Amino acid sequence: MCGIVGYLGGNHFSNEIEAENTLKKMSDQIYNRGPDSSGTWVDLKNKIGFAHRRLAILELSESGHQPMNSNSDRYVLTYNGEIYNHLELRKDLNKINPLLSWSGASDTETLLACFDEWGIKDTLLNLSGMFAMAVWDRELNQLSLIRDRLGEKPLYYGWQGEGDNKTFIFGSELKPFKNHPQFENNIDRNSLALYMRYNYVPAPHSIYKKINKLESGMLATVSLTDGDILKEKYWDALNIAKKGLENPFLGNEDSATDELEKVLKKSVSQQMISDVPLGAFLSGGVDSSLVVALMQLESSRPVKTFTIGFDENEFNEAEYAKKVANHIGTEHTDLYVSSKQALDIIPDLPKYYSEPFSDSSQIPTYLVSSLARKDVTVSLSGDGGDELFCGYNRYIFTSKLWRSIKKSPLALRKTLAKNINKIPNNWINNSFSALNRITPKTLNAIQLGDKFQKGINVLDSENINELYKRLISNWQDPSSIVINGIEGKTIFSKHDDSLTEFNAIQKMMYIDSVTYLPDDILTKVDRAAMAVSLETRVPLLDHEVVEFSWRLPDSMKLKNGVGKWLLRKVLYRHVPRELIERPKMGFGVPIGLWLKGPLKDWAEELLDESRLHSDGFFYPSLVRKMWNEHLSGTRNWQYQLWSLLMFQAWLDENK
Numbered sequence: 001m002c003g004i005v006g007y008l009g010g011n012h013f014s015n016e017i018e019a020e021n022t023l024k025k026m027s028d029q030i031y032n033r034g035p036d037s038s039g040t041w042v043d044l045k046n047k048i049g050f051a052h053r054r055l056a057i058l059e060l061s062e063s064g065h066q067p068m069n070s071n072s073d074r075y076v077l078t079y080n081g082e083i084y085n086h087l088e089l090r091k092d093l094n095k096i097n098p099l100l101s102w103s104g105a106s107d108t109e110t111l112l113a114c115f116d117e118w119g120i121k122d123t124l125l126n127l128s129g130m131f132a133m134a135v136w137d138r139e140l141n142q143l144s145l146i147r148d149r150l151g152e153k154p155l156y157y158g159w160q161g162e163g164d165n166k167t168f169i170f171g172s173e174l175k176p177f178k179n180h181p182q183f184e185n186n187i188d189r190n191s192l193a194l195y196m197r198y199n200y201v202p203a204p205h206s207i208y209k210k211i212n213k214l215e216s217g218m219l220a221t222v223s224l225t226d227g228d229i230l231k232e233k234y235w236d237a238l239n240i241a242k243k244g245l246e247n248p249f250l251g252n253e254d255s256a257t258d259e260l261e262k263v264l265k266k267s268v269s270q271q272m273i274s275d276v277p278l279g280a281f282l283s284g285g286v287d288s289s290l291v292v293a294l295m296q297l298e299s300s301r302p303v304k305t306f307t308i309g310f311d312e313n314e315f316n317e318a319e320y321a322k323k324v325a326n327h328i329g330t331e332h333t334d335l336y337v338s339s340k341q342a343l344d345i346i347p348d349l350p351k352y353y354s355e356p357f358s359d360s361s362q363i364p365t366y367l368v369s370s371l372a373r374k375d376v377t378v379s380l381s382g383d384g385g386d387e388l389f390c391g392y393n394r395y396i397f398t399s400k401l402w403r404s405i406k407k408s409p410l411a412l413r414k415t416l417a418k419n420i421n422k423i424p425n426n427w428i429n430n431s432f433s434a435l436n437r438i439t440p441k442t443l444n445a446i447q448l449g450d451k452f453q454k455g456i457n458v459l460d461s462e463n464i465n466e467l468y469k470r471l472i473s474n475w476q477d478p479s480s481i482v483i484n485g486i487e488g489k490t491i492f493s494k495h496d497d498s499l500t501e502f503n504a505i506q507k508m509m510y511i512d513s514v515t516y517l518p519d520d521i522l523t524k525v526d527r528a529a530m531a532v533s534l535e536t537r538v539p540l541l542d543h544e545v546v547e548f549s550w551r552l553p554d555s556m557k558l559k560n561g562v563g564k565w566l567l568r569k570v571l572y573r574h575v576p577r578e579l580i581e582r583p584k585m586g587f588g589v590p591i592g593l594w595l596k597g598p599l600k601d602w603a604e605e606l607l608d609e610s611r612l613h614s615d616g617f618f619y620p621s622l623v624r625k626m627w628n629e630h631l632s633g634t635r636n637w638q639y640q641l642w643s644l645l646m647f648q649a650w651l652d653e654n655k
Helices: 016-028 086-096 107-118 120-125 175-179 189-198 237-246 253-271 286-298 318-328 339-352 362-373 385-389 393-405 410-420 425-437 445-458 464-472 504-514 516-531 543-551 565-571 591-596 600-606 609-615 620-632 638-654
Strands: 002-009 037-043 048-054 075-083 129-137 142-147 156-160 167-171 218-222 229-233 278-281 304-310 331-337 378-380 535-537
Touching (some): 002 129, 016 037, 016 048, 037 075, 075 107, 086 107, 120 218, 167 175, 189 516, 237 504, 237 543, 253 543, 278 286, 304 318, 304 362, 318 331, 331 339, 339 638, 445 464, 620 638
Parallel strands (some): 278 378
Antiparallel strands (some): 002 048, 037 048, 075 129, 142 218, 218 229
């Protein structure tokens, strides 16, 4: 795991020393991504430079140093990630050229030898791994940027400046861009509107104008000849999903379980290759427990596992994780975190997330990463199972809800929603508060009122895509809060005929796999882990696992209302069912309560009305209204306020 930055074009540097100094300043911004060593490469004639920060995982010697040249001297590479099948690729190359010599055992050297032999695109089709790469082709005078199939590793890019100084900048994060003289530093209000809806800025957008994220599975090329950025999918998630549906697995459930276990074992085994200490996150849920169980089968000694616990029972999974760890026989570490420890890291979150990000599970994710880093340098996680194997309750809920509401004519639903929305919010909340006398104490009336409001907001949805978009939206109308903010285009922006052959649940799983998974889940884990120089790997997202999952019939993913059915079947071969089966908790923290208590002063300062006026991004009167309603308890605005606060804190960090 590493960090990369670089530039192409411009007339900023009169000599290599000036260029290298700028590159070093840029790469120093992502020191935590690679604290072990650094390197630069500059070609002044062709106006290009790379910088690299290294976290040494494979081949710890200098022979793994980057940027690195290929044997032919045609290609120069700086890359972040791991190629899990690089030893197999070396064997293939040695068969083709028995005289091929190697200077070390790094996967970087393997990649460059593959480029020399097969070219860039054909190499990508043979890789198993996670990566973000920049490759300079001396023969074509062309820069290639590449991101892995599922988007585990980030890569930002864009043209900045004008005229002779116009420069193409790229990097693992946005922070290094500030150290390049052509970075314009202009916040994109349309991207801010997207952030307010989703809690993250979805690819290909970024929070800055003219800066983009490279999408998953994408190869982009650019040269100074014309400046165009040409993009092509070398692995297309949509085509993979369609091929899987067209070529379904025809065996029975037992044979499907055998096949799934086989591909998972292969993925886990490959991802356990490391020259440094390795462990795993363990929540005690289906996905992480399965990954750990298969790791232990591959290991001759107890696998190191890590869990964060909280005193608040509704947020605590540590006790379940410990039972699973005891059964599997791992060397388990759990740490119960006080609210103060969790609160202490919140002011630093904008340093770790280089653009606004407000999934509050970023807090426990950082804490468990920090815990693991004390003992290991690599940690495997169970992310991806929900999106691939129908694990989210919202898939079932949305599907059932759509079947119910579509029975009524759209015009009638629109009229009903319009009339109900005329009822004052305080009247609705007071009505639900009166239900306290006849409902269980565990049922919060404010939550009932909020759920009622959300239900009304989705009543006039025209199709299931729109319904799903509204249900997963943090803000239903971001333009009502972001001044001059109009949402950029996303997968939800228009009716997509390419998804017509998918049923409702398949649509939601696909949409999440290309949006929520890379832009929220994987972003959250990458930034939190890299903040403490920890490499994370995700075995469930090996492309062979993904491709097989799309061949499975829905009945093997969702059965009797239970999601991830086939994953459970594999898991129960190794862990007793009773240790796993319980309501899904998620990975959260009590943000709403903290905002009323220990975070109140911090939040008040960030949401100060005069400051909001001065910054000019949000409508102050609406922000203050929501803040006061949350403090008084009349409404629970914790998620909307958290997105506001994370942007305001990020703005402070990046002014």
